[in-house]
Amino acid sequence: MSSYMANIKKLLVFLTCFLSGLGVLFSIASITTERWVYANNMIYYQIPDTMQKVKYGLFHGTLTTTVGTVMASVPLTMTCLAKENVCAYLCAESDEARYTLLKDIYHNKKEIEQPNCPRSSQDQERRTRVSSTFQTNTTDTSNKKYINCGIWVTTILFLVVSMLFGLISSGLSFYNTNINPIQVYLSIYGLFLYNAIALFSLIIAMMVWGVFYNLSIYHDVAIFDTLTGAMESDKTAYLGYSYWLNIAPLILYMMSIAVLFLRQYLISKDPGHKIVQRQDDGDPVIYLY
Template sequence: MVTLKRVYVFATCIISGIAGLFTIISLATEEWIVTDSAIWIGDPDVPNKIKYGLFEGTFTKRLPTTITLQISMTCLMKENVCAVLCAGSSDARYELLRRINDGTETSPDDDINCPAVSLVNSVPRRFSTRLHNNSTDTKKFINCGVWVSTIFFLVLSLFFGLISSAMSMYNVVTNPVQVFLSITGLYIYNGIAMGCCLMAMVLWGIMHIIITYHNIAIRPTLLGMMTSDKRASLGYSYWINIISVAFYFGSICILYTRQMILSKDPGYKIEKQVENASPDGLYLY
């Protein structure tokens, strides 16, 4: 009787599940884009810290006092633009983005109603900033299509990763005949999960090089009051997806190793011959 090598399949279950967990962490955390050196135009000695994920983030302003505001991803689908803004309500954020996109936003400071995460002292929250003449490349919005696609591929990667984990456990306790439930299906599910995760990283990485590396896409940078040109970088929420990719690849390697070990087992070869001759096509290994 050939050894089933179920431990390899169980290892695939654990590893694929962990890879999916890292994808969840990536989606939930707020450090896809980070900078701690964005500066006000005309006042380069006052750096500001911005970090945000695919949904929310924080903006720490240090002029004239230190205050941390909650910012949220806001998109206009028809215009294919997104920015990370704060306002008193979601409707106010969409209206603010529309004004910025249309070039009709004239208020130098519109965050009086923004939700504050922390405030260092009691200095009034309205800052004495003013609008500057925008250069032709100042308004670099986050591409809405890339944002949606990144989320889509990550969710798809998570879905197939969890399917792989569940089907691996199923293969530990039984020997299914159907391709989509068998070991072959595990190859497919892990491959799709890995490919989707890679695609999300490629899309967001290219957009960062083109857009957010030069303009972090918050209100002050879009209006020319602040610059983040060449001061932003990809945070751990982005890079953690490499772990997921590596784990999915590791699952495929484990399954291949199992297959190689079984192929060298004489009992496996005999049972494969019996299987091929069996009219009902049942797996006997």
């Protein structure tokens, strides 16, 4: 193999390292930011002239309420009841209180008062005024749309698998820039596999969450006020930039695979790399010199 071709080969493998690593960084940004879903202009039934906005990621979010000139924000945390296969974004003074709150909502307990959530508002007077508005009653309804616990776990699982194999691909690509391992799982052929796993795992994660968004979250963002009938969020929710960030690693993993194919193609066209195999039809002969 010529020196020029050897340098091209090394450069393309290093490019694969960069592309896969960049894909992992985008996935990390996606999973750690709080904009997988956002909703504006939700209808709050109990108090007129009230505007509520919500945004959340896969773990945390924020609910912002504006009553006239008074604005307050409360942190939301994903809360799940695994046995019932339901999740919701709730706030409370403790983890135990959040789980108790979700159980009360799920079992249609009457007269549930909004928990004492930590709020961020401009001053103490506004905090008191806004706090007095956060009360509602549950409605015994069978059309509550919770976040499916299995869907949530599946989305996170495939995102983690995608990041893991993207990281493996990036590390092995760097390893292959200077070393030609004989083990298939460490070689260039392994890079094809690891990038493909990262790519298809990410596709599955996006499809699972995207389909569930259309079926459920688009109609109910699954927070305290919507689940208790105090607020209407139907057709106000959208997929945010945290979700769409995953388009970048999809493209990057596909580019990594394309670069690897290009490398294999260039090598196959290099005369110095051709291997001539000799086949003997006769009996094996031992030659003595």
